[in-house]
Amino acid sequence: MDRILVTGASGFVAKHVIGELLRAGYGVRGTVRGQGKVPGVWAAVAALAPGFEGQLELVEADLLDDRGWAEAMDGISAVMHVAATIVAVEPKDPDLVVRPAVDGTERVLRFARAAGIERVVMTSSIATVGYGLGHERGVRRYSETDFTNLEGMRRSWAYxxxxxxxxxxxxxxxxxxxxxxxxxxxxxxxxxxTDPETSISLGLVTGLLDGSTPAMARIGFAISDVRDVAAMHVAALRTPESAGQRYLCTGPYMTFGQVADVLRAAYPDHAVTTKVVPDWIIRIISMLGGPTRQIINDVGNEKHFDGSKGEALLGRPYRSNREAILSAAESGIRFGLVKPKAK
Known part of the structure; x- marks a missing residue:
């Protein structure tokens, strides 16, 4: 049995990746920074791959520390580097996000090479594709051939x-x-x-569903269902021709307002957010260093990402945006992440 190392095993995407690997017959070793997140990983396995718990091993390793990585790589056939530091508010010190991303990736690859591992599937982002390329107004379509130019960005963004x-x-x-x-x-x-430890992205849905997000920016984004993202990691691993390739795993562009409309139709008794923040307010808040720094580069333009190459690798259509949104909402309600509905 091939054993695959999954970094950041307690993360939202990594849990689904582990489930996909176990169901596909792989053994999995997952890394965690500490024992506090371990119960959530086992809960995910019980939900996503019941009966396969014996094929998972968890070990401790930190992206910013060499300790544990040589042992983590021992007996491993391939690495899925999924671990990432994601924050809801732009940090005053960008290195809180940048260092784990850069140093952590270099550390994982260095120890993989030392162990003789030649195959790596890495979770990247559309953040590395569609920014700093001179697109400030209107609609533009991006593909895997585009690469973010950090020097061309209007405002810095640590992630x-x-x-x-x-x-x-x-x-x-x-x-x-x-x-x-x-x-x-x-x-x-x-x-x-699979458990209350979800992701920043799910907060987009839960915040709109219970109105705790008081107003929406007039921007949109490409939506990815976590099940498609996980399945694409395994499809890449099982497809030798995917080596050397980048794959977008992206559905159609949707605005915050359209997401809110989906939620409002499905949950008419909930206080779904209705207010919209004008662009000029977003820009002012951003210049003052507020939380809108993470979205300022998307104000005034539409970024559409062509996920057809990734869909071909997956071998089936992506799940719909509506399914991704409503399953996120259901999870938020089930795990108590959504305030009680309006009376």
Whole structure:
């Protein structure tokens, strides 16, 4: 049995990746930073791959520390580098996000190479594809051939910087060391959660559903169902021709308002957000260093991402945006992440 290492095993995407691997017959070793997140991983396995618990092993390893990585790589056939640091508010110190992304990726690849591992599938993002390329107004379509230009961005964004620099470093390392690398690029990741430890993206849905997000920016995003993202990681692993390739895992573009409309139709008794923030207010808040720094680069334009290449790798159509949104909402309600509905 091939054993696959999955980094950041307690993450939303990683839990689904582990489930996909176990159901496909692989053994899995997952890394966690500490024991606090371990129960959530086992809960995910019980939900996603019941009966396969014996094929999962969890070990401790930190992206910013060499300790544990040599042992984690021992006996491993391939690595799925999924771990990432994601924050809801732009940090004052970008290195809180950038260092784990860049140094962590370099550390994982370095220890993989030392262990003789040649195959790596890495979770990247549309953040490494559609930014800093001179698109400030109107509609533009992006594909895997586009690569974010950090020097061209209107405002810095730690997550985008970290992901872009990490992917660049990964491709440089792979080329220099003969490593077979594939990168997967999701957008806003929605879909069902297996436990209350979900993701920043699910907060987009739960915040609209219970009105705790008081107003919506006039922007949109490509939506990715976490089940499609996980399945694409395994499809890449099982497809030798995917080595050296980037794959967008992205559904159609939707605005915050359209997401709210889907939720309002499905949950008419909930206080779904209705107010919209004008663009000029978003820009002012951004200049003052507020939380809108994470979305300012999307104000005034539409970024559409062509996920057809990824869909071909997956071998089936993506789940619909509506299914991704409503399954995220159902998870939020089930795990108590949504305030009680309006009376």
């Amino acid at each position: 985008c910087i970290g992901k872009t620099r990490a992917e660049r470093a990964a491709w440089d390392f792979a080329k220099a060391n003969g490593m077979a690398l594939t990168t997967i690029h999701p957008g806003a990741i929605l879909g069902p959660a």
